[in-house]
């Protein structure tokens with residue numbers, strides 16, 4: 001065995017090092033396929049879309065679903081929420097967008113947004129804040145009933161994913 005002041009490793013040290021190296025290669029060999037499986041090719045991600053059935057969501061309810069690994073809010077807005085969103089003057093908005101621009105024609109009760117705060121990515125809490133929409137627990141940004149930034153550090157509205165209605169109760173996201 002090598003002494004501390006002996007720079008050359010002895011035979012037993014060599015065996016320890018060799019065994020460790022074989023172990024590390026073995027672990028990498030086992031884990032790499034798992035890691036690789038979690039990282040699909042970018043072209044596959046670009047095509048990823050989901051269809052989501054809205055029929056179980058009552059008026060005034062929200063659900064959070066996953067799309068491309070992102071949380072997405074799907075809210076069935078009440079008539080009051082819609083009226084409140086439509087009544088806001090554009091001059092009051094930091095990131096001006098009409099309620100019509102935030103929804104799809106004929107499906108204005110549905111608000112579908114990526115659920116990451118545009119400040120630093122926390123997930124806002126629904127049915128809260130001064131604007132009856134969402135409030136971010138991290139630094140206090142508040143979003144209205146159309147998901148538009150109304151207060152706090154978030155620079156922009158909650159982001160809308162690409163989506164389309166296939167029928168009144170089926171939406172395709174992505």
Ligand code: FES
Nearest residue numbers: 117119120136139
């Ligand atoms: Fe939402 Fe900072 S992450 S306010």
